[in-house]
Amino acid sequence: MTNENRPKPFSKERTKATLCKIIFFYSIFYVVMKVIAAFKGLWVIPNLVLTLPYLIFAAIGFWMTKNQKFSWFYVVLGIILISFVRYYEVQMMEWLQANI
Numbered sequence: 741m742t743n744e745n746r747p748k749p750f751s752k753e754r755t756k757a758t759l760c761k762i763i764f765f766y767s768i769f770y771v772v773m774k775v776i777a778a779f780k781g782l783w784v785i786p787n788l789v790l791t792l793p794y795l796i797f798a799a800i801g802f803w804m805t806k807n808q809k810f811s812w813f814y815v816v817l818g819i820i821l822i823s824f825v826r827y828y829e830v831q832m833m834e835w836l837q838a839n840i
């Protein structure tokens with residue numbers, strides 16, 4: 741029994757697929773946590789606004805996972821988005837609460 745079609749354990753394609761799935765699941769997790777926070781009475785509008793980019797990433801990630809077409813662009817953009825939002829989350833929440 742040979743697995744000629746299966747990618748090697750640390751191949752570029754397998755790594756790309758794994759990173760895309762991690763970003764996809766993280767996006768879903770982030771949206772769920774922010775929706776729960778909004779329903780528990782924390783700032784509703786800022787929490788829901790911060791979920792918008794993650795909803796887009798989750799939708800793209802779902803499509804990529806469903807079609808088994810993964811992209812390095814998605815991985816790099818996802819890492820940048822996640823890092824940016826996590827670093828500036830408190831400041832963005834305060835600004836949104838004060839200005840919306």
